Amino acid sequence: MNRATAIAHPNIALVKYWGKRDVEANLPAVPSLSLGIAEWRTETTVTWGAAFDRVFLAGEPAPAAFALRVSRHLDRIDPHRPRCEVETHNDFPTGAGLASSASGFAALTLAAIAASGRQATRWELSALARQGSGSACRSVPGGWAVWRDEAAVALEVDWPVRLVVCVVDERPKPVGSTEGMARSAATSPLWSTWLATAEGDVEAAIAALERRDLEALGAICERSTHKMFATMFTATPPLIYWQPVTVALLHEVQGLRARGIGAWATLDAGPQVKVLCAAADAPTVAAALAPLSLRTLVASPGGPARVVE
Ligand code: PMV
Numbered sequence: 293m294n295r296a297t298a299i300a301h302p303n304i305a306l307v308k309y310w311g312k313r314d315v316e317a318n319l320p321a322v323p324s325l326s327l328g329i330a331e332w333r334t335e336t337t338v339t340w341g342a343a344f345d346r347v348f349l350a351g352e353p354a355p356a357a358f359a360l361r362v363s364r365h366l367d368r369i370d371p372h373r374p375r376c377e378v379e380t381h382n383d384f385p386t387g388a389g390l391a392s393s394a395s396g397f398a399a400l401t402l403a404a405i406a407a408s409g410r411q412a413t414r415w416e417l418s419a420l421a422r423q424g425s426g427s428a429c430r431s432v433p434g435g436w437a438v439w440r441d442e443a444a445v446a447l448e449v450d451w452p453v454r455l456v457v458c459v460v461d462e463r464p465k466p467v468g469s470t471e472g473m474a475r476s477a478a479t480s481p482l483w484s485t486w487l488a489t490a491e492g493d494v495e496a497a498i499a500a501l502e503r504r505d506l507e508a509l510g511a512i513c514e515r516s517t518h519k520m521f522a523t524m525f526t527a528t529p530p531l532i533y534w535q536p537v538t539v540a541l542l543h544e545v546q547g548l549r550a551r552g553i554g555a556w557a558t559l560d561a562g563p564q565v566k567v568l569c570a571a572a573d574a575p576t577v578a579a580a581l582a583p584l585s586l587r588t589l590v591a592s593p594g595g596p597a598r599v600v601e
Pocket residue numbers: 304305307308309310324393394425426427428469470559560561
């Protein structure tokens with residue numbers, strides 16, 4: 293077989309990854325914990341052996357920068373590879389803080405390895421995906437995933453929480469996460485605190501997961517998110533990924549909690565707000581946040597990346 297198709301789900305970090313301890317190897321400065329999103333996915337087909345490298349995104353020739361990242365990732369998978377054709381499709385916005393690079397590099401890694409006829413363990417696939425995009429390593433195991441070093445591993449936790457995803461702006465982010473991380477690390481006076489407190493946040497989050505304590509997990513999630521944004525706001529020049537409606541949504545989430553509904557927000561390098569809550573509260577949370585959003589989606593935990601054909 294020289295052609296394979298893989299599917300991967302994006303993941304949203306509840307304890308955030310922001311910063312690299314090794315830029316070349318793409319190793320994280322801090323550990324992170326994420327949840328996969330079942331309702332969204334990237335599907336990627338790789339044909340190993342073509343006249344020249346060709347990359348299609350949603351049926352169209354991909355922009356040059358995107359195609360270059362794909363070719364470079366294939367070179368990492370096999371430096372002596374033949375030329376390849378890659379077709380990829382996301383059923384959600386690309387490059388807008390909705391973790392399309394996570395599902396994208398996870399699906400690309402699985403499809404390329406399968407198309408090349410090689411075998412790899414899930415750990416090896418996660419480590420390869422990490423080199424394309426850090427958060428992609430968490431989309432390989434999917435579900436609840438912890439990433440500390442070379443690869444992410446799944447936590448065997450069956451807990452059907454929900455993430456209410458509020459899409460407020462679908463334009464690509466103005467500053468990419470690699471550049472944003474480097475700027476925070478180089479210039480934020482809060483950087484050492486961010487590094488020093490991350491392991492404690494992950495450990496507390498895992499303990500909260502094990503006892504199914506949503507209130508504790510939600511509080512850690514918000515704290516990690518706000519610490520990450522604190523390093524962005526205090527960078528020089530400051531990184532401001534939020535829009536006015538982002539702040540309005542954060543107030544609404546606090547309002548829900550004041551009314552006794554468990555809801556906790558997280559955001560990535562973009563203005564979209566993702567709200568952790570119990571499955572039973574998701575309709576109420578979504579109804580409260582929908583008037584402020586372009587779209588809301590109630591997301592449930594997604595599984596691992598997989599080869600489908
Ligand atoms: O995988 P990257 O390089 O796009 O970094 C993603 C970083 C955040 O989304 C902001 C946080 C995270 O842990 O996913």
